[in-house]
Amino acid sequence: MTRPPESPSRLDGNGALLVREIALAARIQRGLENLYRLDRAAAVDDFVAHAGDGAREGLLVRETDGGLELRLHLPKLGESREDLDPICQIIEGVSHFVYLADRASQERSTTQLELELQAEVDKYVVLAASLDGFDEVTSRRLRERLYERVVYLHPEGSIEGERYRVANDRARRFTGRLEREFVARARYGELHEELRRFFHMSQGDKLRAA
Numbered sequence: 024m025t026r027p028p029e030s031p032s033r034l035d036g037n038g039a040l041l042v043r044e045i046a047l048a049a050r051i052q053r054g055l056e057n058l059y060r061l062d063r064a065a066a067v068d069d070f071v072a073h074a075g076d077g078a079r080e081g082l083l084v085r086e087t088d089g090g091l092e093l094r095l096h097l098p099k100l101g102e103s104r105e106d107l108d109p110i111c112q113i114i115e116g117v118s119h120f121v122y123l124a125d126r127a128s129q130e131r132s133t134t135q136l137e138l139e140l141q142a143e144v145d146k147y148v149v150l151a152a153s154l155d156g157f158d159e160v161t162s163r164r165l166r167e168r169l170y171e172r173v174v175y176l177h178p179e180g181s182i183e184g185e186r187y188r189v190a191n192d193r194a195r196r197f198t199g200r201l202e203r204e205f206v207a208r209a210r211y212g213e214l215h216e217e218l219r220r221f222f223h224m225s226q227g228d229k230l231r232a233a
């Protein structure tokens with residue numbers, strides 16, 4: 024069972040600051056569930072709280088006798104659609120939420136690397152779906168922006184730093200293969216099938232597929 028922690032309604036306090044963010048998170052959840060053909064384990068709307076000024080996205084998890092308690096901290100969106108960082112943070116947070124809730128509903132374990140790798144792929148998936156005329160050229164530009172023009176907050180050699188670098192590198196490789204094999208040939212049905220297959224893989228299989 025997945026549930027929010029014992030707390031006031033999401034519309035009280037900090038939750039009231041996040042009307043646009045909660046609406047976006049809900050749309051992202053629906054999109055991911057439709058793509059991956061998932062039964063809904065929990066609605067992300069009930070788990071969102073404000074990350075705080077200057078803080079970044081984070082999914083807080085606590086194991087209880089009845090299952091898991093989750094709380095998803097999200098930043099506020101920027102004023103411009105060109106401010107991609109808060110959008111990517113919201114995609115990442117919802118991806119973590121959907122992945123963990125799905126695994127918990129199946130009594131399957133997961134790792135932090137799995138969560139980060141799937142989230143890096145989901146950023147590509149969600150942003151690609153928002154583009155007009157998605158093709159090989161726009162895919163290449165999106166992949167460059169997501170996986171090459173990046174700044175890491177954790178230093179190289181640290182546990183967190185290595186995890187994020189591995190996730191970024193494997194997502195870049197995997198989406199590059201998707202681009203060559205499916206996007207460039209406009210084989211979008213097969214692209215969706217490959218994305219579904221990837222979602223349900225174990226960590227080892229994900230790393231090998233990438």
